[in-house]
Amino acid sequence: MRKYLTLAEVKELLREENEKRDLNSLQKSALIHAEEFAKLKKEEIEKLIDELMNLDFMDEKHAVKIADILPIHPDEIRALYHKEKIVLPPEDIKKILDIVAKYI
Numbered sequence: 001m002r003k004y005l006t007l008a009e010v011k012e013l014l015r016e017e018n019e020k021r022d023l024n025s026l027q028k029s030a031l032i033h034a035e036e037f038a039k040l041k042k043e044e045i046e047k048l049i050d051e052l053m054n055l056d057f058m059d060e061k062h063a064v065k066i067a068d069i070l071p072i073h074p075d076e077i078r079a080l081y082h083k084e085k086i087v088l089p090p091e092d093i094k095k096i097l098d099i100v101a102k103y104i
Contacts, residue, residue, distance in 0.1 A: 004064040007038035008045045039070055044103055051099045057092055066096060070104050 005013075011034035014027060023031065040048065045067045052063040062080060071077050074093045081088055088096075 004060055006042070006045045006049070006064050007034045007068050008040060008042040010034045011038045012042055037068070040067070040103060048099065048103050051102075052096065055092070055095055055099075057088070058096075066100065070100055071097065072100070072104070 010030065014023065014031040014034060017023060017027070018031065048067045049060075049063045052058050052066060053060065065080055066077070069076065069080075071080075074090070074097065077088065077093050077096055
């Protein structure tokens with residue numbers, strides 16, 4: 001089973017691993033990236049993802065990505081779904097943006 005990780009989870013995992021041993025250069029780069037771009041704490045992200053997953057059209061992959069980027073504009077959400085050729089109606093996009101707005 002596939003588990004999608006948020007940047008906050010990646011940051012936490014890499015920090016823990018960094019305490020145990022020296023990270024290789026790729027892992028160090030990933031940690032730096034996660035520290036710079038993970039905007040919320042792990043607990044906040046979990047709540048956000050739970051709220052997003054309560055939307056009947058939401059899947060885990062998109063919920064995690066939305067939690068990572070915290071979109072503030074409808075075009076950012078459309079871009080996430082574009083690859084799968086999914087077009088969300090404006091009311092669904094608004095629901096996502098309203099949920100995300102509570103956390104930023």
